[in-house]
Amino acid sequence: MPLQDESEFEWENLDYIEISEMNDDERAITLLLSKANNLDSSVQREIICALNYLIKNHTNLLIKPLSWLFDNFHMFHHSTIASILELISIEIKQLKSLLLEIKPSIKKLIGAQNLYIHNEVESIFSELSNE
């Protein structure tokens, strides 16, 4: 998968504590997510596929990276956030416990003031309350 190193992700603007509390696997996933910022079509799609694989096989590893992504949503492109929410929506059954854990981070996405993202967040929350 081409993950070239040309993206200008501004790590220095982020709180380091969040990343320092992650294990190596979680940091690797965080690094993968940061690559979404270069807007190359195939890289965008491969990130979704990688997340799909992790959802199916290593769900727990996603808690901190996804929480980090949503806490720092202002650093990411709206279409990246929206496609990740869309992936979460179709796999919501096996993600319920993870989503309940990172609910406060997901709630922050309302701040994007983007209707697609807003509707996705509402639909995820309504699905979570249907327990």
Add this chain to the structure above:
Amino acid sequence: MDYVINVIIRNFNEDEFEHFINRSNAMLSPNTYIYDLVFKHVNEFLYQQYRESVIFEGDGKIDVRTMIATSNSLVNRPNLVKPLDKPTGFSAPDELNDFVVIARFERQFEDRDYGSNTRGNRAVVCEGCLPMKIKMNPLKSFPCTQDIWKDEYCYGTPVIQGFCFNENSLEAAQVIWMNGELLSILGLSVDNHDNGLRAINENGEAVLIYRYWRESLIGKGPSFVGLDSNISKLEGCDLILRKDFYEKLKAIIPDMVFYTEII
């Protein structure tokens, strides 16, 4: 709407977009720059103005299932005649082992040879099945790919296969899939997207398979050399159907022909 268009134009950053322009080949490396710009500003506008009244469905939704299924269908390029060597016209479809290639889309380009005439260094092949003998591009419909997962692809249209092309988008780049009505008549159902884009029969055997390939990146072969170079010289997809089901399809549509159009 004028307001949104103006906001999009105002926020278009030429320097950022420039990263994806490959001048030596006069091509654009596939990217989501404009897709994202439009997505962001249209949805911000809708949030401000129509928060209570807009619901996204069908074509309005990002189709993550097809994105995953097509990525999981990546193969090495099959042994098919390259677009630059293929003529337009009716022919018998290619056969590979137990399968028949019922449709293909593929784009090829050769490096520019400066100092000589470079016209003719690009070709696109569009081939597929048509319900009757008529000279037309068999990959001309653009149905909603979300319908694949409801077995309703191309419903109500007289086509055997549908085709979608999303070059500079987040969505699956190239999709060919069979009309959902034909799929039902053949007794097939679409498999889980994690297994790639394919349909299985009642015994769980994959008999209709979509394949996608992307080879010979410009620059240094298979390695990635920059944001302006994620361009493949041979990129395409096809749809293969097991021979016994191809015979069934011919029995359902007796006048079916296979037509190749080179663009």
